[in-house]
Amino acid sequence: MHPAAAREFLSDPARAAWHDQTLWMVRVKRDRMAARVPEWEQLREAASRIKEHTLSRLAEYLEEFSARAEANGVRVHWAADAEEHNRIVHGILAARGVTRMVKSKSMLTEECHLNPYLEARGIEVVDTDLGERIVQFKNEPPSHIVMPAIHLKRAEVGAVFHEHLGTPAGMEDAQELAEAARQHLRGHFLGAQAALTGVNFAIAETGGFVVCTNEGNADMGAHLAPVHIACMGIEKLIPKAEHLGVFLRLLARSATGQPSTVFSSHFLKPRPGRETHLVLVDNGRSRQLARADFRKSLACIRCAACFNTCPVYRRSGGHSYSWLISGPIGSILAPNVDKKAHSDMPFASTLCGSCTAVCPVKIDIHAQLLKWRQEVVAAGGSGRAKPLLMRLTAFVLRRPALYRLGGALMRLAGPLANLLRLDPWTRHRDLPPPPARTFHQSLRDKSKP
Amino acid sequence: MRLGLFIPCYMDQLYPRAAHATLRLLERLGHEVECPDTPACCGQPMSNSGHAALGEDFVDAFARRYAGYERVVSPSASCLLHLKEGLEARGHPLAHHAHELCEFLHDVERVEAFDAAFPHRVGLHQGCHGLRGLGLGRPSERMEPHFSKPERLLKRVRGLELVELDRPDECCGFGGSFAVFESDVSAAMGRDRVADHAGHGAEFITSTDMSCLMHLGGLAARSHPQIKVLHIAEILAGEV
Numbered sequence: 001m002h003p004a005a006a007r008e009f010l011s012d013p014a015r016a017a018w019h020d021q022t023l024w025m026v027r028v029k030r031d032r033m034a035a036r037v038p039e040w041e042q043l044r045e046a047a048s049r050i051k052e053h054t055l056s057r058l059a060e061y062l063e064e065f066s067a068r069a070e071a072n073g074v075r076v077h078w079a080a081d082a083e084e085h086n087r088i089v090h091g092i093l094a095a096r097g098v099t100r101m102v103k104s105k106s107m108l109t110e111e112c113h114l115n116p117y118l119e120a121r122g123i124e125v126v127d128t129d130l131g132e133r134i135v136q137f138k139n140e141p142p143s144h145i146v147m148p149a150i151h152l153k154r155a156e157v158g159a160v161f162h163e164h165l166g167t168p169a170g171m172e173d174a175q176e177l178a179e180a181a182r183q184h185l186r187g188h189f190l191g192a193q194a195a196l197t198g199v200n201f202a203i204a205e206t207g208g209f210v211v212c213t214n215e216g217n218a219d220m221g222a223h224l225a226p227v228h229i230a231c232m233g234i235e236k237l238i239p240k241a242e243h244l245g246v247f248l249r250l251l252a253r254s255a256t257g258q259p260s261t262v263f264s265s266h267f268l269k270p271r272p273g274r275e276t277h278l279v280l281v282d283n284g285r286s287r288q289l290a291r292a293d294f295r296k297s298l299a300c301i302r303c304a305a306c307f308n309t310c311p312v313y314r315r316s317g318g319h320s321y322s323w324l325i326s327g328p329i330g331s332i333l334a335p336n337v338d339k340k341a342h343s344d345m346p347f348a349s350t351l352c353g354s355c356t357a358v359c360p361v362k363i364d365i366h367a368q369l370l371k372w373r374q375e376v377v378a379a380g381g382s383g384r385a386k387p388l389l390m391r392l393t394a395f396v397l398r399r400p401a402l403y404r405l406g407g408a409l410m411r412l413a414g415p416l417a418n419l420l421r422l423d424p425w426t427r428h429r430d431l432p433p434p435p436a437r438t439f440h441q442s443l444r445d446k447s448k449p
Numbered sequence: 450m451r452l453g454l455f456i457p458c459y460m461d462q463l464y465p466r467a468a469h470a471t472l473r474l475l476e477r478l479g480h481e482v483e484c485p486d487t488p489a490c491c492g493q494p495m496s497n498s499g500h501a502a503l504g505e506d507f508v509d510a511f512a513r514r515y516a517g518y519e520r521v522v523s524p525s526a527s528c529l530l531h532l533k534e535g536l537e538a539r540g541h542p543l544a545h546h547a548h549e550l551c552e553f554l555h556d557v558e559r560v561e562a563f564d565a566a567f568p569h570r571v572g573l574h575q576g577c578h579g580l581r582g583l584g585l586g587r588p589s590e591r592m593e594p595h596f597s598k599p600e601r602l603l604k605r606v607r608g609l610e611l612v613e614l615d616r617p618d619e620c621c622g623f624g625g626s627f628a629v630f631e632s633d634v635s636a637a638m639g640r641d642r643v644a645d646h647a648g649h650g651a652e653f654i655t656s657t658d659m660s661c662l663m664h665l666g667g668l669a670a671r672s673h674p675q676i677k678v679l680h681i682a683e684i685l686a687g688e689v
Contacts, residue, residue, distance in 0.1 A: 002631070003630060003631050003632075003633065003634075006631065006633055006634045007633040010633050010634065010637050013637075016637065020641070024616070031589065031590075034592050035592055037592070040592040041591065041592055041593060309590065311619055311620045311622065311638050312631070312634050312638070315634050315637045315638060316634055346499075347499075347627070347630065347631070348631065348634075349624070349627070350577070350620050350622060350623065350624030350625075350627050350635075350638075351497065351577075351624060351627075352577035352581070352620035352624070353577055353578075353581035353582065353588075354577070354581070354588070354590060354619075354620065356581070357581055357588045357590035357591055358590040370496070370497065373497070373498065373499035374496075374499050374500075374501050376499055377498070377499030377500060378499075382498075382499055386498065386630075387500065390494070390495055390498050390500045390503060391500075391503065393494060393495070394495055394500070394503040394504070394506075397458060397490040397507070398506065398507075400487055403458070407458075407461070407462040410462065411462060411463070423629075424628075424629045424630070424632035425628065425629060425632065425667075427632060427636075428632055428633075428635070428636035428639075428667075428668065429636065429639070429664060429667030429668045429670070429671065430666075430667040430670040430671060431463075431663075431667060432463050432464070432663060432666060432667065434463065435463065435464075435465050435466070437465065438461050438462050438465055439456055439460065439461045439464075439465035439468040439469065439484075440456075440461055440484075440486055441465075442465060442469070443484060443486065444486065
């Protein structure tokens with residue numbers, strides 16, 4: 001459960017403060033970079049409308065996109081769920097005798113648990129995004145969708161590399177660590193028989209797609225290996241190439257405070273003698289599309305600005321959430337995947353609304369969190385004690401006499417609770433000194449003749 | 450004007466001073482202010498816990514009790530936002546006549562000066578529901594010109610010095626039932642807010658929401674006992 005995992009995370013206050021500061025700095029960089037674009041708010045509005053429009057005609061655009069892609073010589077595959085996605089990818093690899101594959105960052109394949117699926121079938125998968133590689137070594141899920149290893153300090157990365165790459169113990173210098181990773185990955189790039197990448201944007205009118213990275217690892221993989229498999233959720237579409245500029249200007253600024261990602265690579269058709277495959281995955285997306293209250297969550301471009309701004313995420317870490325896409329956006333996507341298993345995620349928020357205000361495609365994240373809470377409770381996902389407590393509270397508040405009695409008792413008990421510090425409130429903070437009379441009591445006294 | 454004053458339950462019970470300050474502030478502006486004598490919860494605690502249906506009655510009761518007033522004013526941005534959203538969903542006209550106190554003073558009354566002096570260093574905690582929900586100011590995420598109604602009102606108090614904060618509008622972590630069910634994260638967030646105010650030499654923290662201040666004040670009592678919390682109405686009314 002999130003509260004318990006968060007408590008564990010906070011049990012090391014210095015580390016928790018470091019995590020908060022590190023991610024807050026990313027938010028500050030985003031603010032600085034966004035402020036330099038005079039039409040920032042208009043860009044957000046445009047992006048929001050393009051996505052809303054696309055989602056309103058998703059089936060048509062998917063057909064247009066797949067037809068164009070196939071005309072370009074790309075092989076298009078459709079996967080209804082994670083299992084089918086994994087089967088398709090494995091089928092492509094097995095048919096070509098691939099045993100070594102490199103993979104650039106793709107949250108979709110994390111969502112589908114592709115790595116263990118392929119590894120169980122004798123295929124080596126090497127994540128080539130530096131952060132992903134680090135968490136792959138550690139056998140951990142990513143804690144952030146843009147910065148997968150943000151929960152680790154440099155010294156810890158040095159220890160991981162010492163263990164897995166044989167670098168000297170105690171290596172902490174960022175440049176040295178990056179160089180070690182580069183040398184290590186180079187061999188894998190050269191030896192890979194296939195490369196898998198994610199997709200940031202797929203353009204319906206051209207059948208092309210765009211992959212954004214800072215490390216160039218998607219390009220290195222896709223250009224060296226004879227087979228390129230690109231996996232995308234069906235919500236990644238935009239109608240036209242001219243819309244791309246809107247999103248590329250928003251994405252990196254929102255994500256890391258860079259004017260653009262270092263590499264924004266456009267893929268259209270395979271080179272002669274090479275193969276390009278596209279796997280279009282639903283895995284619950286069409287179900288979410290059918291929910292009017294939650295449809296807009298599919299507009300997400302995975303910039304993670306909502307993670308960086310979220311005061312709860314920054315103080316509890318990505319691993320405190322029950323789903324691998326954590327933070328505010330994960331908390332409105334996860335209940336669609338499994339309402340019971342992720343019932344606590346919509347509650348891991350104060351509903352402060354910073355996520356909604358920072359979102360480059362204007363997803364009403366905090367409003368959806370509140371709506372998911374209703375759905376979770378209606379499905380019995382909040383246990384027994386909480387609903388009982390809420391019913392009791394409502395019962396008391398509806399009855400003036402009970403309210404006055406309850407209030408009086410609470411005011412009497414306050415000072416004692418402050419001494420005992422046993423309840424979740426006074427464990428951390430004092431209750432205010434109770435006033436002698438309530439506001440309404442003194443109003444009544446005044447009105448007496 | 451005949452005004453209805455909405456004092457939420459927890460202010461009635463725990464912060465009558467802030468409620469009285471609001472009342473006097475409005476009366477001094479020449480209004481006839483009434484406060485229906487029944488306990489008044491807005492229903493937000495139920496809604497935020499996922500029991501919105503249990504809270505609907507409270508919005509209906511509010512609409513019934515306050516429908517007769519020209520305008521309704523409340524010194525609690527969070528409760529008011531919840532009520533306004535409920536009224537808007539019902540298409541009830543009261544949605545457009547209900548105001549958070551600062552909004553009323555700034556937009557409706559356009560108060561230019563307060564008969565108040567407060568020669569202290571004050572940190573303004575911008576409660577999220579007032580800031581991002583009711584639009585009392587520009588949240589730092591948005592790339593628009595800066596404005597803050599509570600800040601402008603405070604600047605009209607003699608001698609008051611507003612402190613700059615490192616994080617001008619980060620959530621304090623109260624969040625209603627969040628403060629109880631996620632009490633560790635809640636407290637960590639609040640401690641960081643208090644430290645930000647303390648680090649800039651604030652003697653007082655003020656806000657449009659006593660609920661945030663109950664949380665921040667309760668934390669400050671243990672870590673920075675020199676810092677006190679005051680509802681913005683208490684400062685504007687010149688009663689401290």
